[in-house]
Amino acid sequence: MTKLKDLHDKWYKNDPEYAAEYDALEDEFALASAVINARKQANLTQEELAKKMETTQAQIARIEGGKMPSMRTLERLAAATGTQLKVTFESVPK
Known part of the structure; x- marks a missing residue:
């Protein structure tokens, strides 16, 4: 069975359109990850954080x-x- 990460790696390497779309979402992924990390470091479940x-x-x-x-x-x-x-x-590198 093919793993999702293997498919992603293949598509990212071989499909420029896929790679561009994925890269465009980088900030959203980073924010989501930061939110998850903050919640976990506070030892909260999603339900507890919501309350x-x-x-x-x-x-x-x-x-x-x-x-x-x-x-x-x-x-x-x-x-x-x-x-x-x-x-x-x-600043963004030129």
């Missing part, structure tokens, strides 16, 4: 799945996980 944020577990799952949250939601998430939200703009 602290006064939202639903489904909303937390959507954010962790890549849905882009608002700044207000990110601020509430930081408060609920005992973390500090930082937004930066960095």
Whole structure:
């Protein structure tokens, strides 16, 4: 059985359109990963985090799945996980 990672690696290497689309989602993947890490470091389940944020577990799952949250939601998430939200703009190499 072919593993998903093997398919991704093959497509990324051999299909420029796939690679470009995947790369375009990099920021969303990074944000989702940061949210998951903050929740886990706070030792919270999605349900527990949702209660602290006064939202639903489904909303937390959507954010962790890549849905882009608002700044207000990110601020509430930081408060609920005992973390500090930082937004930066960095130069892009030319």
